[in-house]
Amino acid sequence: MILNLIKVHRLISRAQLSKLSKMSATSISRIIAELINEGLVRETGQTSSGVGRQAVLLELNPSAIFTIGVEIDREIIKAAIFDFSAKSITEIHQSTAVNNSDPNEAVDQICSLILSLIEKTANEAARYCSVGIGLPGVINSDEGVSLFSAQMNWKNIQLKSLVEERLGIPVYIDNDQKVKALAEYSYGSAQNSKSTLFIGIGSGVGSVLMVNGNVFRGGSNSAGEIGHTTIDPNGILCECGRRGCLQTYIADWALIQEANKLSPTQNIDQLFEASKTESWASSIINRAVMYCGMMISNAVCMYNPDSVIVSGSLVESYPELITMIEEQCNKFVWEPYKDTFKIYSSELGGSANLIGASVLATNKYLEQ
Ligand SMILES: [Zn+2]
Structure with missing residues (x-):
């Protein structure tokens, strides 16, 4: 919850966190110390403005955790690595007839795109917490199954487990429109x-x-x-x-x-x-x-x-x-x-799907 509050407010003091979470100042200080120790949060050089004692502002450490956002559509697969502050680090696109091929081939392509992205960023210390995928059609997001997609010609594809088996990173999937709406709510027009x-x-x-x-x-x-x-x-x-x-x-x-x-x-x-x-x-x-x-x-x-x-x-x-x-x-x-x-x-236009997929991945990580 505290990580989420810092994520939403971007810059926030311990006192503000205590007020918003209704937790004591001592508890907040202890939790922040743990988060700083784990490298997830850092103190910024800035202090809060206004009257009263100036407090040090906290922010997420952008390079603490990376997520991978994937967008699948009928003729293209896109993937990007995002830092903890939802900034895209590297992005890769591949044109491919997803709708006319075996879903297993699409899974292979998704996984090899992700692996080549990870290789490209060449940051061995980077922690990849999860993968988010936005795709058209009816999705069972709890089970990670693409139930039906007319655009992709897919029926009952166990996308989450197929990608997880190959990559060993938790995978979360959702309908592309829902993922885009999530992106606009988190970083765009909404x-x-x-x-x-x-x-x-x-x-x-x-x-x-x-x-x-x-x-x-x-x-x-x-x-x-x-x-x-x-x-x-x-x-x-x-x-x-x-x-x-x-x-x-x-x-x-x-x-x-x-x-x-x-x-x-x-x-x-x-x-x-x-x-x-x-x-x-x-x-x-x-x-x-x-x-x-x-x-x-x-x-x-x-x-x-x-x-x-x-x-x-x-x-x-x-x-x-x-x-x-x-x-x-x-x-x-x-x-x-x-x-x-x-x-x-x-506000995010064509990038909304990838950003939203990464927000999905980050949110699921924070919910754990
Ligand atoms: Zn219709």
Whole structure:
């Protein structure tokens, strides 16, 4: 708990720790002495400001412990080593068709990427406490199993134990959107937010609700699959096999599919380029934006969050969409909810998955 308080506050005095933890000054001094002795915490040269006796400030020792964050997606594996203060030390990417190969091959690739990262950092004294992995699909995070992932073509893959067996380091896994929301809460747009709704828009549409820093998981860790809420039972076929899911109006593949009914379009960039001059293209984008605004205002009715973070490849490539979505959301949102929440873009963008995977690893280490 004390380590966590120091992590959250970054710089903190013993007196502040005593106040926040409701523990005596003597207990705090004893615990801090132990943590300093173990090399996890250090005294900084700085002292607290303000009136009264100046106290020495403490911080985490960034090189005490290292975690490894891994991001897996359908065609890429990324891995990075992070220090205790969540700073990325080395990062490595490998393009590979994860979705078209045997999951055991992906496990081999993940492990060899991690081993080459460790070799690259060449710090023999470094302690690697754990590995965090963020990946798409339905995850049993307690057991470390990828239950189902349409993107990766995976079913019941015991990812945690497979990687642990090869590396001998504890491994924790979670859904990529949940991991990203965790990163935004810890280091990005959602810091200090009590209830955050995180929305991801890209090849799919997902959401994560975070309350006081905890992910709301639901009964089977699947809460937030907002992209598969039915909008039109006779609508377009979704990749889940049902018709008219919300994401068939928003996801990048759905927009390209819709565009191809009107004019040959290979990718999302072509659609956005065409939208500058062609009304058929801009109407597809405007419709997607309208559904995004509607989705957020519906979710606000259900959860009453204080902040909404809109993230994902689509808004990262086209940040102007955020303002457009905000305008649509303001049109739809019910009066009592007006001005009760703010819409933010992701502060961490494409790095959120790796950072979040490392935060997952660090949090699990601190929970032990
Ligand atoms: Zn669906």
